[in-house]
Amino acid sequence: MQHASHNSKYILGISFISALGGYLFGFDFAVISGALPFLQQQFGLSAYWEGFATGCLALGAIAGCLVAGGIADRYGRKMGLLLAAVIFGLSSLAMACAPDRNLFIAGRFVAGIGVGMASMLSPMYIAEVSPAHLRGRMVAINQLTVVIGILITNLVNYSLRNNGPDAWRWMFGLGIIPSAIFLGGAVWLPESPRWLTKVGRIAEATAILEKIGDVDHARISMAGIRQSQETDHTRTGFKAIVQESVLPAVVIGVVLAVFQQLCGINVVFNYTPRIFASIGVSQSEQLLQTVFLGVVNLVFTIVAMLLVDKLGRKPLMLFGAGGLAILYVIVVSMLGQGSTHVSWYLMAAIGVYAMSLAPVTWVLISEIFPNRIRAVASSVAVLSLWAAYFILVFTFPVLFEKFKDNTFYIYATICLLGFVFIWFKIKETKGKTLEELEGFIAGH
Structure with missing residues (x-):
């Protein structure tokens, strides 16, 4: 193992700034929950249009993922993060000023492009600059900023609830503030040393690694990075991810990514008002529930950060899949009885998700792919x-x-299906360098 020392404050600083992309993800993800009751009145949304106005963020995010890998490989990880910040800011203003439903949806689609780019690039960047023993915790910072974004946005939505029918415009327009902070911070970030090495800028990569750790850290890291890149000269485009040697890792990454969403927890985040309205809770109380859920989300994300490099990835993923399956059965019973006690079980579900599937999926996606295909494979998974x-x-x-x-x-x-998949297919990755994981994952 390495005996180099590391500059923990510097690593934490650049990881947190990169993870501000997660904050904006949390903002755009949560703002719709508080705004939906107002948008329904403003634009007369049916169930179909309610779902589309919420989900079109994801369509934009898909477009963002498609372009992010190419930008990250050609121009660097930093350039992709800067571009995402600009898109966030412009789309926030566009949504706030939208005169009709279609232009609002167009603005939310553009916001999704920024979300998609950041959701792929932030964890990948953090994984590439973090030493192995800190990587899980540092990548989990991205999820921490996501949930901070959700909580603060829910608090803002709640505070604006009595500001008249145009309150939703303020909810979206205030997104310009975190966008500007992210843009300013991203300018300061160093480029990923793994990308710099890939494009032949060895001296710059070495200098950054020496800032992250020390001379020994830079020497050991550069040896591993260059060996990884020099021993494989195959193509790194989309065709590369279907090669027999890397396809198992890509399939695992895709299944985990899909499961993290289809496990269902995000309907609780996005449709909290609708769920509580079904049992007769007032609009003000509905928005207050989103705040409670945001607090639970934040607390248990911090718990996950403390555990991911100690307990490991697989135990937390199994806990999340099994725990949610049980809690959902209880939620059905509570909603069927019209019981307001359902809020406790929904908060428990959020807590289980926040300390397991939410952060750990991003950690695994950022670390299971070989260096040469990490950008494009991460694009496909996200x-x-x-x-x-x-x-x-x-x-x-x-x-x-x-x-x-x-x-x-x-x-x-x-x-339940996700639990079975994790049990049989996921291998523990904690404590290994990205280069060590290439052989480890390929061996399975």
Whole structure:
């Protein structure tokens, strides 16, 4: 193992700034929940249009994922993060000023492009700059900023609830503030040393590695990076990910990404008002529930950060899949009785998800792919995640209108299937360098 020392403050600083893309992801993800009751009145949304207005963020995110890998490989990880920040800011203003439903949806689609780019690039960048023993915790910072974004956005939505029919415009327009902070911070970020090495800028890569750790860290890391890149000169485009040597890792990444969404928890985040309205809770109380869920989400994400490099990835993933399956069955019972106590079980579900599937999926996606295909394979996995998110949030209003509380049985079944997949297919990755994981994953 390495005996180099590491500059933990510097690593934490650049990881946190990169992870501000996660904050904006959390903003765009959560703002729709508080805005939907106002948008329904403003634009007369049916169940179909309610689902599409929510889910079109994912369609934009798919487009963002498709371009992010190419930008990251050609121009660097940093350039992709800067571009995502600009897109976030412009789309926030566009949504706030939208005069009709179609232009609002167009603005939300553009916001999704920024979300998709950041959701892929932020974890990948953090994984590439972090030493092996810190990588899980540092990548989980991205999920921490996501949930901070969700919580702060829910608090803002709640504070704006009595500001008249145009309150939703303020909800979306305020996104310009975190966008500007992210843009300013991203300018300061160093480029990924693994990307710099890939394009032949060895001296710059070495200098950054010496800032991350020390001379020994730079020497050991450069040896591993260059060996990994020099021993494989195959193509790195989309054709590369279907090669026999890397296809198992790609399939695992895609299945995990899809499962993280189809497990169903994001309908609780996006449709909290609708779920509580079904049992007669007032609009003000509905928005207050989103705040409670956001607090639970934040607390248990911090718990996950403390555990991911100690307990490992697989135990947390198994806990998440099994725990959600059980809790969903209880939620069906509570909703069927019209009990407001369902909020406790929904908060428990959020807590289980926040300390397992939410952060650990991103950690695994950022580390299981070989260096040479990491950008394009991450694009495919995160693209699959957003496609699954669109299916989830687009179908929920229609399913809930037809099946009511029994809709959660569908998600419980998916969670059981996910548990089986994780049990048999996921290998533990904690404590290994990205280069060590190439042979480890390929061996399975």
